[in-house]
Amino acid sequence: MYHNYVSAGYGGGVTNPYAQQPYYSPPSFGPDPPSSALSNINEQAATALLKHLDRHELEDLLQNDSKLQSLIDDLPQVKALQVEHDNLVVTTKSLAEYNLSLQPKLESLKQDVAERYQRANSLRTGLIEQKAVLDSLTDRQSLDTVLALLQTETAKTEEESEELADGFCEGRLAAEEFLAQYLPKRTQAHIRRIKSERFAELIRNGPSAVTTTSIPPANSWGATHAQPTNSAPYPTQVPRGPAPKPPYPIGAGYGMPQPSLYNR
Numbered sequence: 001m002y003h004n005y006v007s008a009g010y011g012g013g014v015t016n017p018y019a020q021q022p023y024y025s026p027p028s029f030g031p032d033p034p035s036s037a038l039s040n041i042n043e044q045a046a047t048a049l050l051k052h053l054d055r056h057e058l059e060d061l062l063q064n065d066s067k068l069q070s071l072i073d074d075l076p077q078v079k080a081l082q083v084e085h086d087n088l089v090v091t092t093k094s095l096a097e098y099n100l101s102l103q104p105k106l107e108s109l110k111q112d113v114a115e116r117y118q119r120a121n122s123l124r125t126g127l128i129e130q131k132a133v134l135d136s137l138t139d140r141q142s143l144d145t146v147l148a149l150l151q152t153e154t155a156k157t158e159e160e161s162e163e164l165a166d167g168f169c170e171g172r173l174a175a176e177e178f179l180a181q182y183l184p185k186r187t188q189a190h191i192r193r194i195k196s197e198r199f200a201e202l203i204r205n206g207p208s209a210v211t212t213t214s215i216p217p218a219n220s221w222g223a224t225h226a227q228p229t230n231s232a233p234y235p236t237q238v239p240r241g242p243a244p245k246p247p248y249p250i251g252a253g254y255g256m257p258q259p260s261l262y263n264r
Helices: 002-011 043-047 055-063 065-073 076-101 103-140 143-169 175-205
Strands: none
Touching (some): 055 065, 076 103, 143 175
């Protein structure tokens, strides 16, 4: 393009080439890059700096890359891009410094997560082992063994309550201390004895006795114990036949009243 311009200027015999071509067409620098910022550059603002240059200045501009680069750097669009670039650099640097400041906390959290994960695995392993031990004990332990253990604990509790009674009788325990310790211990002994007897009864009757109830049905006394239709709303006669069992354990070991010892 530069060669054609020179040959036209001197071969045509024109003294002043700007008389017929007042404005010099700037060289084409190829297509714009795909960047959205560069594609929006105003070409008129870019060519305004070239309008006041003469031929020698334009030739010097084409031959001097530093001047051309300086001219490009002075464009408002390029300056705006440079400012934007500087701002992005500052922002990126600030974000990088902030991220680096969070690195110790991140490492601490990672270490904490690793320790918690290891602890969770340890607890899970311990739970599996303990469950296996419990399952093995459950499989090996029979109902008779459970009954024997329950009876042993019952006898132990009764023995402890008797020791408290002996201590009170011998004057080694005050009345308040004796009552505070003896009554709960004796209650526990009675409860354990009731449980052991009930458990022994269930074992004797078989597995079906577990789901049955010991409360007799409403008509368990039979027709011989039925009251007349026009009777009072309370029993007027003593029913014949065996009397029902009292709702509490009886025997010499309990110290409870036995109805069979009293005359009716």
